[in-house]
Amino acid sequence: MIRITIFGALMLLAILHQDFWWRDDHRTLVFGFLPVSLAYHIGVSIAACLLWGLACRYCWPRDLEVTDGDAETYTPHGGRP
C-alpha cells in the first residue's frame, strides 16, 4: 500500500508540475522577490527530493544487491544456441 501511495504521489507531482494556474501571474511574489511560478517550482524540486527519499526508504527493490562472491568477470553470454 505504501508503495502505491508513494509512486502515486510521484505521479501526482509530475501532473502538478504543469502549473497552468500561475501561467499569467506576474504580480504575486513570494518572500517579496520570488515570482510565484518560480517559487512553486522550487517547491516542486523540494517535494521531489522528499518523495524520492521516501521511495528509496520504502520502495527500494530488494534484489539489487550483489555481493563480491556473486560477481562474475565478463564473458559474453551465449543466449540463443
Added chain:
Amino acid sequence: MLLADLPPGQLQLWIIVAYLAALILLGVASTTVFKGTAVDYFVASRGVGPVLLVLSVFGTTMTAFAIQGSSGEAWKSGVGVYGKMASWSGIVHAACFFLVGAKLWSLGKRYGYQTQIQFFRDRLESRNIGVLLFPILALLQMPYIILGILGAGTMIGVATRGAFPHLFPMLDAAGAPMLGHGAVPFWLATLVCTAVVWLYVWLGGARATAWANGLQTIIFLIVGVVTFYFVADRLGGFAQATKMVQEYNPSKLTRAVTAEHHQIYEQRLAEWTAYQSQGREGAVPPTRAAGGAGDALPPRNTEPSKVESQNVEPPEAQGAAQGGGSSGSGGGPKVQGSGEALQGGPEVRGPGVAGADRSSVGILKPHKPKEMTELEFLSYGFIPLSVAMFPHLFQLWLTARSAKSFRLTVTLHPLLIMLIWAPCIAIGIWATSAIAGGKPIVPFTPESPGANANQVLGLMVASLKNPYVSGLLAAGVLAAILGGMDAQFLSLGSMFTHDVVDHYVKHDAMTDRQRLLFGRLFVIAVVLVSWVLTLVLRETRPIFGLAIWCFSGFSALFPLVIGALYWRRMTKWGAYASVITGIGLGVCYYVKAGLEAGFSAPMEPLVPLPGLGQTWAVVPACPMVLAAAAALVLVSLLTRPPARSTVVRFFPAG
C-alpha cells in the same frame, strides 16, 4: 604586491590555476589507492560510497549550461525555464537513477559489464548491436566534448583579458589593443585544460574522475550562491531587482503573454524610442556592432570616453561557456554605486507599472513578450530521459559500492539541481531589467541580431567590478565544463577498449593489463582528437547547432534501456527498430531544421507534431521517444521472443 594590485585578469588567472592545480593534486592522490587493474581504472573497483557518488553524478550531469546557459535562457525566455528544465530534471533524473541506474549497477557487478554495449549484447542476444550503438553513442558524445573544450578556452580567454599584454599582445593594424589583448590564447588555454583533465584521468581513472567531480560540484554550488548574493546586492536587493522586472518586462515572470504585457511592452518601447531620439548621453542603441567573434565588447584598455560611446553589442556566439567570468574590471560599461539608478519616484503610470524610476525611464529597451506554450513546457519532460543512456554516467554508476549507494543520489539530486539552477535563473530574469550607472547592464535584447545569451551572466558579474567574484565564476564555469569532460574521456576510452578492440580484435580475451594499457592509450587518443577538432571547428560553428540535438538523441535511446531492463519480451529486432526509428527521426528533424535555418545558425529547438486536427510545437525528443517506443513494442511482438536462458539471466525472479 597585494592581490588587488595585480593587472586586470591576473587574479582570475591565478584562481583558475589554483583550481587546475587542485585537480592535478586529486589525480596524484588517487594513485595512492590505485590498484593497477583495468577494473580499478574504469570503474574504481566498484568502491565509491554514497556521498562521493551523489557529488560525482551531479557534477557529471550538470554541464556549463547549468550555470551560464540557464541564466541566458531565463533572460531570453523567462521564469518558465526553471520549470521546463530544472524541476523536470529533478523528477525525471531521479527516476532514471532509481529505475535504470541502480538496476544497471546490479547487472554490471553481477556479470562484470564495463560498458553499455556489453550489457546490450548479452541482453539482446546480439553480438553486433555495438556496430549500431557504438557510432551513435560516440557521435552523440563528441559534440559535447568539443563544446566543453571550446567553452573552457573561450572562458579563460575572456577571464584573463589584460593579464599579459606583453606576452600575448593582440593589436589591430593601427596598433591599438583589441579585445583579447593580453589574454591567454585559445590554443594554449584549451591545451592546458585538456592536458590537466587527461593527466588526472590517466593517473587515477574513474576514481580520480569521481573525486574531481566531487570537488567540481562543491565549487559550482558555491559559485551559484555567491554570485546570486552579490548580484542581488548590486541591484539594490532581491525585492528591488524583481520589481524592476515587473515594471519593464513582466512577461519574463510568467509563461503566458497577456494583453497587459503587450501594453507595457509598447509603452516601454515608446519610451525607449523617445529616449534614443533625444540622443541622451549614455543611450545604448541596440544596433549590432560589426566584426567577428568577440570583437564587439569594449576592450579593457579603451579610453573611458570611447567605451561610453561604443555600442556594447552582442558578439557572435563564442561557444557554450563564453562570457563566463568576463571582465571583473576594466573596460566594461561604467558602473556606479549600488542600486543608484533604481531609486526615485514614479514617473510612468500604466497597467502593471508600479513606479519606475524617473532616471531609468527610456534607458532599457524592453524584451518583446514571448509565450511559452503549455505543450512546450510539458514536452521538455522528455529531455531529461537522456541521462538514462549517457555513457559517461553509466561509467560512474558502475563505480558505486552498493545498490544502496544510489539512494542518496536519487534523493538529493532534485535538491542539488534546485540549489544551482534557482539562483542562476533569478539572475537571468533580473538581467532583463537591470540598470547600473544609468545604463542597462545587458545592453542588448534577445531580438538584437546576433544576441548571445551566454554573455548574460558574465555581464552581470562584470557589473560587480569584483575580480574575486569574476575569478570564482570563471572557476565555477570551468568546473562545470571539466566535470563532464573527464568522465566522457574515460567512457569513450572504455568503449573503444572493450567494445571495439577487445570484442572484435581480441574476441573478448584481452588480459587485464592489456585493457588497462589500451584504455589509457585510447583516452590519450580521444583527448588529442577532441582538442584538434576543437581548433579546427572553432571558426566553422556547425557544432553549436548540433549539440542542441544530442540530448534528444540520448533521450531517443531511453525506450531501449527501459525495455531491456523491464520487459522480458523485448527482442533484438525490436531494439534495432527502436534505435533506427528514434535516431533516424532525429536525423530527419535535424537535417530539415538545418536546411531551413542553416546548420551553423541557432536552430529552433521545437518541431511540429501534428495531432487532433492541428500542429503542435514540441521538443524533438518527444516524438523521437514516442516513435522509438512504438517501434520497439511493435517489432518485439512480431519477432521471436528471447531465449529462455536470457530471460532467466536478466529476470531471475520470474
